[in-house]
Amino acid sequence: MAANPMYQFNVYRIGPEIKINNIDISFTNASLFMVISSLAILIIFNLGTKRSIIPNKIQLLAELSYSFISKMISDTAGSKAKPYFSFIFSLFMFVLFCNMFGMIPYSFTVTSHIIVTFVLAAFIFIGVTIIGFIKHGLGYLKLFVPSGVPMVLLPLIVVIEIISYLSRPISLSVRLFANMMAGHTMMKVFGGFVVSLGIVGGWLPLGFSVALTGLEILVAFLQAYVFAILTCIYLNDALNLHH
Amino acid sequence: MLKKIIFQFLALSLIFTYSAQSAESGGMPQLNPEFWISQIFWLVLTFGLLFIILSKFILPKISNNLETRKSQILENIETADKQREETEKKVKKFEKIINDTKVEAKNFFNSERQKVLDDINNKRVSLEKDIEKEIIKAEEEIDQLKKTSQEKITKIAIETSSDLVKQLIGEDINKSSLSAIVEDLSKKEMEKYNGI
Numbered sequence: 325m326a327a328n329p330m331y332q333f334n335v336y337r338i339g340p341e342i343k344i345n346n347i348d349i350s351f352t353n354a355s356l357f358m359v360i361s362s363l364a365i366l367i368i369f370n371l372g373t374k375r376s377i378i379p380n381k382i383q384l385l386a387e388l389s390y391s392f393i394s395k396m397i398s399d400t401a402g403s404k405a406k407p408y409f410s411f412i413f414s415l416f417m418f419v420l421f422c423n424m425f426g427m428i429p430y431s432f433t434v435t436s437h438i439i440v441t442f443v444l445a446a447f448i449f450i451g452v453t454i455i456g457f458i459k460h461g462l463g464y465l466k467l468f469v470p471s472g473v474p475m476v477l478l479p480l481i482v483v484i485e486i487i488s489y490l491s492r493p494i495s496l497s498v499r500l501f502a503n504m505m506a507g508h509t510m511m512k513v514f515g516g517f518v519v520s521l522g523i524v525g526g527w528l529p530l531g532f533s534v535a536l537t538g539l540e541i542l543v544a545f546l547q548a549y550v551f552a553i554l555t556c557i558y559l560n561d562a563l564n565l566h567h
Numbered sequence: 568m569l570k571k572i573i574f575q576f577l578a579l580s581l582i583f584t585y586s587a588q589s590a591e592s593g594g595m596p597q598l599n600p601e602f603w604i605s606q607i608f609w610l611v612l613t614f615g616l617l618f619i620i621l622s623k624f625i626l627p628k629i630s631n632n633l634e635t636r637k638s639q640i641l642e643n644i645e646t647a648d649k650q651r652e653e654t655e656k657k658v659k660k661f662e663k664i665i666n667d668t669k670v671e672a673k674n675f676f677n678s679e680r681q682k683v684l685d686d687i688n689n690k691r692v693s694l695e696k697d698i699e700k701e702i703i704k705a706e707e708e709i710d711q712l713k714k715t716s717q718e719k720i721t722k723i724a725i726e727t728s729s730d731l732v733k734q735l736i737g738e739d740i741n742k743s744s745l746s747a748i749v750e751d752l753s754k755k756e757m758e759k760y761n762g763i
Contacts, residue, residue, distance in 0.1 A: 330595060335602040347604050354602065355609035362617040369621065373628035377636060390629045410622030417621075418614055439603045440610050505597065 329512035333436055333505065353432045354440070361421035361434065369417075389417070393552070400553060401560035408559060415444070416552035423504060423544035427537070435547075436504040438497060445497035448555050456562035466565060496554055503547050507540040717757065724749045 337350045372379075372386020379387060393413050397405050405412075419435055426433025434440055456464040468485040469478070514536060517529035725746045732740050 333596040335596060335599075335606070337602075348602070349605045349608040350602075351609070352602055352605055354606050355613075358609050358613040362613045365617060366620055366625070369625045369629070373625055373632065375632060375635075377639060383632075386629055387633060390626070390633065410626050411618060413626060414614070414618040414621045418617060434610075436597070437606060438597050439606050443607050443610055444614075501597070 329509045329516065332432070332508060332512060335437070354434055354437065357422065357425055357432045357434045361418060361425055364425070365414075365417045365421050389413075396549075396553060397556055400556040402564055404563045405556065405559050412552055412555055412559075415448075415555060416548055419444075419500065419551050420545060420548035423548055424541070426504065426508065427541055427544060433504050433508055435500055436508055438501045441497035441501040442493065444551075445493040445500075448496065448558065449493040452555075452558045452562045455559070456565075459563060460565050464562070464565065467561060492558060496551065500547050500551055503543055507536070507543055511536050511540060717753075721746070721749055721753050724753055 335352045335354050337352055338356060339351050341348065342350045368382060369386050372383045374380070374383050376383065390413070393416055394409060397409055397412055401408075422434040425431055426436065453464075456467070460466075468482050468489065470481060470485065473481050511533060514529045514533040518526040518533060521529065725742070728749055729740060729742060729745050732745070
């Protein structure tokens with residue numbers, strides 16, 4: 325059973341079954357890693373709030389990530405996106421820590437589940453749409469009508485724009501989910517090769533596995549970054565209607 | 568970019584093969600809706616709490632820290648600038664004092680030297696005057712000596728010649744004619760001696 329590369333994505337109940345109105349909200353291993361990630365973020369960043377002029381390492385880490393994300397937001401969405409800083413910061417940190425905790429062997433990757441990434445992406449999509457309509461009213465619909473397009477092509481372009489807009493939550497969630505799942509599956513597969521090829525032939529897949537671990541750590545960071553920056557770009561569309 | 572595409576293609580093909588393989592033993596656990604509600608519930612709970620705590624308590628502190636650091640650094644730079652200006656002023660003052668003292672010392676030295684030179688000059692001038700006086704005196708003496716000696720010599724010459732003539736001829740000769748002859752002769756002789 326453990327040799328199955330998909331087994332690592334299994335969700336199982338930890339502790340008793342909790343049911344409210346016949347809906348199962350039991351504490352699972354996924355919940356455990358969500359809690360662990362959130363606590364880790366809170367502990368690290370709480371340690372980073374010390375008031376000292378010359379920061380220690382943890383404070384430096386916290387302040388660097390603060391300015392990193394603040395710069396990312398102001399670069400992509402401009403100064404109007406300042407009120408959404410804490411949300412994007414929490415989002416980036418949550419995804420990053422879930423990805424990174426998933427890199428620990430025998431742990432569980434929360435973001436490798438489509439439902440988790442989809443809920444995050446859907447929330448962002450709905451939120452951005454609401455912000456867009458609040459800021460621009462019905463003028464937000466101009467987003468689907470790019471300027472400088474010939475009248476003949478306009479119906480086609482509008483349809484394409486609407487489809488691309490509606491597919492945003494899907495592309496956003498599937499990108500993160502597929503990247504995490506693919507990486508972890510590949511590592512598991514190469515790990516299985518190491519065992520099945522034994523001491524003679526197992527060295528090559530072992531090397532691959534080591535290299536893949538490095539790559540996966542990079543991907544874990546990159547996907548969190550991509551998730552956050554795409555959120556910023558969507559927010560930019562809603563705040564500054566350029567089309 | 569190409570690398571990423573290749574990697575994603577590889578990953579996707581792997582997913583498909585393995586999800587097909589594991590379809591027999593339950594397929595992708597991600598598509599099993601058994602725990603979806605639980606995952607959504609816990610995600611909303613943890614992420615919501617994380618967002619609230621971060622935005623209410625932790626992030627304001629960090630931004631505050633960054634702001635205070637920025638302002639403190641600016642303040643420090645300002646005070647450093649002020650202190651630098653002050654030091655520059657003080658250095659200028661110091662240099663001025665040094666220059667002044669140098670000038671003063673030079674002036675003092677010059678005036679002292681001038682004094683000494685004047686003194687030397689005065690002494691020399693007075694000494695030269697003395698010497699000149701002495702020289703004039705000596706010259707006068709010499710002149711007098713010359714004159715008196717000549718007169719004496721002529722006198723002696725006249726007397727001796729008159730005596731000689733007296734003894735030779737035995738009679739007195741007019742003294743005035745004799746003296747004229749002697750003077751004439753002695754003048755010739757003097758010219759010979761003095762080279763005049």
